[in-house]
Amino acid sequence: METQHRSLNFIVGRILLYLVLIVSSVLMIVPFYWSVGTSLKLERFIFASPPQWWPNPLTFLSYINILTRIPFLRYFTNSVIVALVTTLGQVFFDTLAAYAFAKLKFPGRDQIFFIFLLVLMVPSQVNLIPMYRIMATLHWTDTYLALIVPNLTSVFGIFMMRQFLMSIPNELLDAARIDGCNEFKVFMKVALPLALPGIATLVILSFMGTWNNFLWPRIVTNSESLFTLPVGLAQLQMKNTSNEAQIMAGTVLTALPMIMVFLFMQRQFIEGMTAGALKE
Amino acid sequence: MPYLFIAVPVVSIIVFMFIPMIVSFWWSLNDYSGIQSAKFIGLDNYIQLFTNDPIFIKTLVNTTLFVLMGMGVGPTLGLLTALLLNQKVRFQSVFRTAYYLPVMTSLVVVSTIWVMLYNRNGLLNSVLTGLGLQKVGWLSDPKVALISVAIASIWQGFGFETVIFLAALQSIPRELYEAAMIDGAGSFQRFWYVTLPSLRHVVLFIYIYGIIGSYQVFDQIFVMTAGGPVYSTSTIVHYLFTKFMDLRLGYASAIAYVLFAILVVFSYLQWRFFTEKS
Numbered sequence: 131m132e133t134q135h136r137s138l139n140f141i142v143g144r145i146l147l148y149l150v151l152i153v154s155s156v157l158m159i160v161p162f163y164w165s166v167g168t169s170l171k172l173e174r175f176i177f178a179s180p181p182q183w184w185p186n187p188l189t190f191l192s193y194i195n196i197l198t199r200i201p202f203l204r205y206f207t208n209s210v211i212v213a214l215v216t217t218l219g220q221v222f223f224d225t226l227a228a229y230a231f232a233k234l235k236f237p238g239r240d241q242i243f244f245i246f247l248l249v250l251m252v253p254s255q256v257n258l259i260p261m262y263r264i265m266a267t268l269h270w271t272d273t274y275l276a277l278i279v280p281n282l283t284s285v286f287g288i289f290m291m292r293q294f295l296m297s298i299p300n301e302l303l304d305a306a307r308i309d310g311c312n313e314f315k316v317f318m319k320v321a322l323p324l325a326l327p328g329i330a331t332l333v334i335l336s337f338m339g340t341w342n343n344f345l346w347p348r349i350v351t352n353s354e355s356l357f358t359l360p361v362g363l364a365q366l367q368m369k370n371t372s373n374e375a376q377i378m379a380g381t382v383l384t385a386l387p388m389i390m391v392f393l394f395m396q397r398q399f400i401e402g403m404t405a406g407a408l409k410e
Numbered sequence: 411m412p413y414l415f416i417a418v419p420v421v422s423i424i425v426f427m428f429i430p431m432i433v434s435f436w437w438s439l440n441d442y443s444g445i446q447s448a449k450f451i452g453l454d455n456y457i458q459l460f461t462n463d464p465i466f467i468k469t470l471v472n473t474t475l476f477v478l479m480g481m482g483v484g485p486t487l488g489l490l491t492a493l494l495l496n497q498k499v500r501f502q503s504v505f506r507t508a509y510y511l512p513v514m515t516s517l518v519v520v521s522t523i524w525v526m527l528y529n530r531n532g533l534l535n536s537v538l539t540g541l542g543l544q545k546v547g548w549l550s551d552p553k554v555a556l557i558s559v560a561i562a563s564i565w566q567g568f569g570f571e572t573v574i575f576l577a578a579l580q581s582i583p584r585e586l587y588e589a590a591m592i593d594g595a596g597s598f599q600r601f602w603y604v605t606l607p608s609l610r611h612v613v614l615f616i617y618i619y620g621i622i623g624s625y626q627v628f629d630q631i632f633v634m635t636a637g638g639p640v641y642s643t644s645t646i647v648h649y650l651f652t653k654f655m656d657l658r659l660g661y662a663s664a665i666a667y668v669l670f671a672i673l674v675v676f677s678y679l680q681w682r683f684f685t686e687k688s
C-alpha cells in the first residue's frame with residue numbers, strides 16, 4: 131500500500147513536471163513561430179480575427195518585397211564582415227596580451243593588468259559621446275573603421291584568456307625556448323594551439339556580442355550601405371511604409387543566421403556562456 | 411618584447427576608454443553642443459538634472475522599476491526552470507534550447523517580435539478577447555507600457571540564468587545530498603541547506619550582472635516605445651541618447667556620469683568578483 135502510494139505520487143509528479151516544461155517551452159517558441167507565420171501571410175490576414183495559426187494563403191511576397199526594396203543582403207554582409215574581423219582581432223590581440231600577462235615577466239606587468247581590470251568597471255555609455263567625436267575627427271564615421279577598430283581588443287577577453295593560459299605548464303614553453311624559438315614563436319606554436327578551447331569560448335562571446343550590438347553601429351553609421359542587420363531592422367520597423375509581414379520577414383532574416391549557428395554549436399555556446407559565471 | 415605583445419590593447423584602452431572617460435567628465439562640466447566651443451559651467455548640468463528636469467527624474471524611476479521587475483522575476487524563473495530540468499528529465503537539451511533561444515537573438519529582433527505581439531489587434535489581445543476579456547494597450551497605455559517592455563525583456567533573458575543555474579546545480583557533489591538524506595533531511599530541507607548555499611556564488615554573479623546590464627537598457631526601449639507614451643518608458647540610456655541627438659553633449663555626458671555613479675557599487679562588486687578569480 132505504502133509503495134503503491136509512493137509510486138502514484140511519483141507518476142503524478144512526473145506528469146506535472148513534463149506539463150510545466152512543455153507549456154513553458156511552447157510559450158518560448160510561440161513568439162518565434164508567430165513571427166515566421168506572420169512573415170508568410172498576406173497583408174490583410176496579418177491581424178485576422180480569429181488569428182490565423184497557419185498562413186493561408188502562404189506567400190513569400192514580404193520576403194521578395196524587402197529583399198528588392200531594402201539592401202538586406204548588404205546589411206547581412208556588413209554584419210558578417212564586422213563580426214568576423216572584430217572576432218579575429220580580439221582572438222589574436224587578447225590572447226597575445228593575455229600570454230604576456232600570464233607567462234612573461236616584465237616591469238609594470240601587474241600594475242598594467244590592474245588598470246585593465248579597473249576599466250571593466252566603467253559602463254560603456256560613459257565613453258560613447260567622446261568616442262563618437264573621435265570617430266568624427268578621424269573621419270571614420272560611416273566607415274567600417276568605426277564599426278571595427280574600437281572593438282578590436284576587449285578587456286574581458288584578455289582577462290578570460292589570461293585565466294586560461296595560466297594553466298598551461300611552463301615546461302612546454304621552456305622546451306620551445308630551448309629549441310631556439312623567439313617569444314612570438316613560442317606563443318604561436320605552443321601557447322595558441324593549447325589555448326584553443328579557451329579561444330572557442332572567446333570566439334562565441336565576441337562574435338555574438340558584435341553581431342547583436344546595436345547602439346554603437348546605430349550611432350556611427352548614417353548610410354544604408356553600412357548598416358548592420360540590427361540597425362537595418364530597426365530602420366525597417368520605423369518606416370511607416372512597412373507592414374508587419376515585411377517587418378517580420380526582416381526579423382526572420384536577421385535572426386536566422388545566429389540561430390542556425392547556435393543550433394549547430396549549442397554545446398560550445400552553453401559552455402562559453404557559463405564559463406564566466408562558474409568558478410573552476 | 412612583452413610590451414609589444416600588449417601594445418595594441420594598451421593603445422586601444424588609452425584612446426577608446428581613458429581619453430573618452432576624461433573628456434566625457436570635462437564635458438559634463440560644460441555647456442557644450444559639439445558645434446560651438448564649450449563653456450565651463452561647473453556642476454550646473456548635474457544641478458539641472460536633479461532639480462529642474464522632471465523627465466530625467468522620471469527616467470531614473472522608470473529604469474529602477476525596470477531593474478526591479480527584471481531582477482525580481484528573471485533569476486527566479488531561471489532557477490525554477492533549472493531545478494525542473496535537473497530532475498533527470500528526458501529531452502533535457504530540447505527544453506534547454508527552447509529557454510535559451512531568445513538569449514541568442516539580438517534585442518532588436520526580440521523587440522520587433524514583441525511589438526507585433528503587443529499590437530492592438532495582435533496575438534495577445536486576440537487571446538484576451540477570445541477569453542472574453544478587455545483588450546490591453548500593451549505599449550500605448552502609459553500605465554502598462556513599462557511592464558510590457560519588462561515582460562519581453564524577461565522572456566528574452568531568463569534562459570541565460572537557466573543555463574547557468576543548471577550548470578551550477580549539476581556541479582554540486584552528489585555526496586552532499588546523500589549525506590543530507592542519511593541525516594533525514596526532506597526534499598525541502600535538502601534544497602534549503604544544500605542546494606541554495608552551493609549556489610550562493612552564482613546567485614551573486616547573476617544579480618550583479620543583471621543589475622548592471624538592466625540599468626543600461628536601451629535597445630528594447632528604442633525599438634518598442636522610443637521612451638513613450640508620455641515618457642512612461644524613458645530610461646537613463648535612452649534619455650542620454652535623445653540628448654546626444656539634440657546636440658546637448660555636456661548634458662548627455664552628465665547623464666552618463668550619473669549612470670556611472672549609480673552603478674559604481676555594483677561595478678565594484680563585479681570587479682571584486684573578477685579579481686578574486688585571478
